[in-house]
Amino acid sequence: MENLNDLNEKPNLQKQHVTELEISEARLHMAMASTNLGTWDYYPQTGKLDLNTESKKIHGLYTDESVDLNKFLSHVHPADKATIQQNIDHALNNITNNTFDITHRIVRFNDKSTGWVRTQGTVYFDEYQKAKRLVGIILDLTEAKLAEEKSAKLAAIVESSDDAIISKTLDGIITSWNYAAEQLFGYTENEVIGKPITILIPEDRLEEEKLILDRIRQSKKVDNYVTFRVTKSGLEIPVSLTISPIKNSSGKVIGASKIARNNARQKMAEAQLLRYAENLELLNAVGKVISERLDVEDILQKVTDATTQLTGAAFGAFFYNKLDDRGESYMLFALSGAPREAFEKFGMPRNTAVFHPTFMGESIVRSDDITKDPRYGKSAPHFGMPKGHLPVVSYLAVPVISKSGSVIGGLFYGHPDAGKFTREHEQLVSGVATQATVALDNAKLYEEIQKLNDKKDEFIGLASHELKTPVTSLSGYLQILNRTLSETDRNKPFVQKALRQVNKLSELISDLLDVSKIETGHLPLSFTKFDLVQLVLEVIELTQYTTKTHRIVMCPEVESIMVFADKQRIEQVIINLLSNAIKYSPNKMLVNVIVGINNDRARVAVQDFGMGIHQDQQERVFSRFYRVEELAAHISGLGIGLYISKEIINRHNGKLWLESEVDKGSIFSFEIPVKQ
Ligand code: ADP
Numbered sequence: 001m002e003n004l005n006d007l008n009e010k011p012n013l014q015k016q017h018v019t020e021l022e023i024s025e026a027r028l029h030m031a032m033a034s035t036n037l038g039t040w041d042y043y044p045q046t047g048k049l050d051l052n053t054e055s056k057k058i059h060g061l062y063t064d065e066s067v068d069l070n071k072f073l074s075h076v077h078p079a080d081k082a083t084i085q086q087n088i089d090h091a092l093n094n095i096t097n098n099t100f101d102i103t104h105r106i107v108r109f110n111d112k113s114t115g116w117v118r119t120q121g122t123v124y125f126d127e128y129q130k131a132k133r134l135v136g137i138i139l140d141l142t143e144a145k146l147a148e149e150k151s152a153k154l155a156a157i158v159e160s161s162d163d164a165i166i167s168k169t170l171d172g173i174i175t176s177w178n179y180a181a182e183q184l185f186g187y188t189e190n191e192v193i194g195k196p197i198t199i200l201i202p203e204d205r206l207e208e209e210k211l212i213l214d215r216i217r218q219s220k221k222v223d224n225y226v227t228f229r230v231t232k233s234g235l236e237i238p239v240s241l242t243i244s245p246i247k248n249s250s251g252k253v254i255g256a257s258k259i260a261r262n263n264a265r266q267k268m269a270e271a272q273l274l275r276y277a278e279n280l281e282l283l284n285a286v287g288k289v290i291s292e293r294l295d296v297e298d299i300l301q302k303v304t305d306a307t308t309q310l311t312g313a314a315f316g317a318f319f320y321n322k323l324d325d326r327g328e329s330y331m332l333f334a335l336s337g338a339p340r341e342a343f344e345k346f347g348m349p350r351n352t353a354v355f356h357p358t359f360m361g362e363s364i365v366r367s368d369d370i371t372k373d374p375r376y377g378k379s380a381p382h383f384g385m386p387k388g389h390l391p392v393v394s395y396l397a398v399p400v401i402s403k404s405g406s407v408i409g410g411l412f413y414g415h416p417d418a419g420k421f422t423r424e425h426e427q428l429v430s431g432v433a434t435q436a437t438v439a440l441d442n443a444k445l446y447e448e449i450q451k452l453n454d455k456k457d458e459f460i461g462l463a464s465h466e467l468k469t470p471v472t473s474l475s476g477y478l479q480i481l482n483r484t485l486s487e488t489d490r491n492k493p494f495v496q497k498a499l500r501q502v503n504k505l506s507e508l509i510s511d512l513l514d515v516s517k518i519e520t521g522h523l524p525l526s527f528t529k530f531d532l533v534q535l536v537l538e539v540i541e542l543t544q545y546t547t548k549t550h551r552i553v554m555c556p557e558v559e560s561i562m563v564f565a566d567k568q569r570i571e572q573v574i575i576n577l578l579s580n581a582i583k584y585s586p587n588k589m590l591v592n593v594i595v596g597i598n599n600d601r602a603r604v605a606v607q608d609f610g611m612g613i614h615q616d617q618q619e620r621v622f623s624r625f626y627r628v629e630e631l632a633a634h635i636s637g638l639g640i641g642l643y644i645s646k647e648i649i650n651r652h653n654g655k656l657w658l659e660s661e662v663d664k665g666s667i668f669s670f671e672i673p674v675k676q
Pocket of ligand 1: 576610
C-alpha cells in the first residue's frame with residue numbers, strides 16, 4: 001500500500017500525523033482485504049506495474065510473480081480487449097476526464113479460466129501534463145456474475161414457461177407474475193403486482209386460499225390441486241395448482257410460489273378419450289348386433305340408428321339397393337331422427353350431382369354447408385332440396401360397397417347447422433359401413449338358404465305324401481297275401497319279411513310327413529285321458545318283443561299317473577326314446593325306464609349306458625336332420641325322431657331334455673303337465 005500513500009504526497013507531515021496515516025492505511029488495507037479488493041499501480045514513464053496480493057490472486061498469479069503491462073493486458077479476455085484499450089487511452093489523453101470504470105472478462109494466468117472483474121482506474125499527470133501514474137482497484141465479480149447469469153436464466157425460464165408462475169406473500173399479495181400468467185388470466189403484470197391473489201379466485205372458492213396459505217405457513221406444499229380460477233373477463237377456467245413455500249436464507253417461509261396449469265386442454269383430451277371409448281363401445285355393440293341379424297331391414301335400421309348417434313347427425317338414412325326374385329332392383333331405406341313420412345313424399349334420392357359420388361361408390365362426400373357446394377342445386381326438378389325437405393346444411397354421405405365391389409347403397413347424414421361432421425365421423429361411418437356390408441351379405445345368403453330350405457320342405461312333404469298311398473296299398477296286399485298263405489307255405493316267411501320292411505318304410509314316411517306338418521304348423525293333436533304308467537309298460541313290452549340284445553327295466557315310482565294328452569303322440573315319443581337307447585348302446589344290455597310325478601308334472605326318463613353324446617352336440621340332436629357325425633355312418637336313421645319328439649312334448653307344454661356323457665350313456669327325459 002506504499003504506492004497509495006505516495007498519492008497523498010504531503011512532505012511536511014509531522015510524526016504523529018504519519019502514525020495516524022499509518023493507522024488509517026492499515027485500516028484501508030484491512031478493509032480492502034475483507035472485500036477482496038485488488039489494487040494496481042502503473043508508471044507509464046518507467047513501465048513498472050505493481051499489483052497487490054489480491055490483484056494477483058484474482059488474475060491467477062503467484063504472490064511473488066510479477067508481470068509487465070503488456071503481459072497483464074494480454075490476459076484480458078479477447079472480446080473485451082478493445083474496450084479496455086479505448087478506456088485507458090481515453091483517460092490517458094484527458095486531464096479533465098481521467099478515470100475509467102469497466103466491467104470485463106479476464107483469462108486467468110494459471111488455469112486459463114475466464115473470470116469477471118470490475119477495473120477502475122485514475123490517471124495522474126506531471127506538471128508537463130504527461131501521464132505519470134495510473135492507479136486503480138480490481139474487484140472480482142465472477143461469483144456475482146454467475147449468480148446474475150443463473151437468476152437471469154431462471155427468470156427466462158419463468159418467463160418462457162407455458163405454465164402461469166406467480167409468487168405471493170404470506171398475506172396473499174401478488175409479488176411476481178410471468179407472461180403465461182398474463183396469457184392465462186388476462187391481467188398484465190402491472191395490473192396485478194401488489195394486488196391480493198383473491199382477484200383470481202371464484203367467490204365460492206375463497207375458503208380455498210385460506211387453507212392453501214395455512215399449509216404454506218406450515219412449510220408444506222400443495223401438489224396438483226385441481227380447481228377453478230377466474231380470469232379478468234370473469235371466465236371460470238379449470239386449473240391445476242402446485243404451490244410451494246418460498247423461504248429466506250434463514251429458512252423462514254416468507255411467501256409462496258404458485259404454478260397454475262390450464263387444465264382445459266387436459267380436460268379436452270380426457271373428453272376426447274371418453275368419446276373415443278364411447279364410440280368404440282358403440283362400434284363394438286353395433287358390430288355385434290348387426291352380425292347377429294339376418295334380416296336386411298333390421299340391419300339397415302340398426303346401422304342407421306347407431307351411425308346417426310355416432311356422428312351426432314340430426315337425421316340419418318340408409319338407402320339400400322335390393323334385387324327382387326326377378327332380378328330387378330328396388331330400394332329399401334331406413335331412417336333415424338326423422339319420421340318416415342318426412343321422406344316418403346320426396347321419393348328416393350336420384351343420381352343428381354350431389355348424390356352421384358355416393359351412388360357410384362366413388363367417394364365419401366362431406367360438406368360443412370352443402371347448399372354452398374358447387375354441385376348443389378343443379379338438377380331438375382327440385383334444384384336443391386325439395387320444398388319441405390328436412391333442413392340439411394352439414395352433409396355427409398358414405399357409399400356402401402359389397403365385397404364384390406358393387407355399390408349396394410349409401411349412408412346419408414344431415415344437420416341443420418353448418419360444420420357438424422368431421423373426418424373422424426367419416427372414418428367411423430366407413431367402419432360401420434364395412435361391417436354392414438358383411439352383415440347384409442350374410443343376410444342375403446341366409447335368405448337364399450331359407451328359400452332352398454323351403455323348397456326342400458316342400459319336396460319332402462310332396463314326396464312323402466306321394467309315397468304314402470302306394471306303400472299303404474303295398475302293405476294291404478302283403479297282409480292279404482300273408483293271411484291267405486298257409487303256415488307251412490315256404491313263401492310265407494318271405495312275405496312276412498317283406499311286410500316288416502314295408503312297415504318300416506311306412507313309419508319313415510309317416511315321420512317325414514310329421515316333419516312337414518310341424519314345418520307348416522299342422523301337426524294335429526287329439527287329447528284324451530289315459531294312464532301314462534300303463535302306456536309306458538305297453539311300449540316296453542312291445543319294444544322288448546322286438547329286441548333280443550337288450551333288457552328294458554321299468555322302475556315305476558307310482559302305480560298310475562293319469563294324464564290328459566295325445567296318447568298316440570306320447571307313445572311315439574316313448575318308442576323313439578327307447579329305440580334310440582337300444583340303437584346307440586350296441587355293446588350294453590341294460591336300458592332303464594323311470595316314470596314318476598312331481599308337482600302335477602309327469603316325468604318319463606329313458607336311460608342307456610351306451611356311447612353318450614358330447615356336450616357340444618347335446619342341444620343340436622333335437623334339430624331337424626341332425627345326426628352325430630361319427631355315428632351316422634354305421635347306424636341307420638334320418639335324424640328326425642328327436643325333432644318330432646321335442647315338438648310333440650313342446651305342444652304338450654312340457655319339456656324334453658337330455659343328460660349325457662360320452663362312453664357312459666345318456667338319459668333322455670320328458671315332462672308333461674298331467675292336466676292341460
Ligand atoms: P336318428 O336316430 O334317426 O338319427 P334322432 O333324432 O332320434 O335321429 O336322433 C338324432 C341323433 O341323436 C342320432 O343320430 C344320434 O346321433 C343321437 N342320439 C339320439 N339318441 C341317442 C342316445 N340314446 N345315445 C347316443 N346318441 C343318441
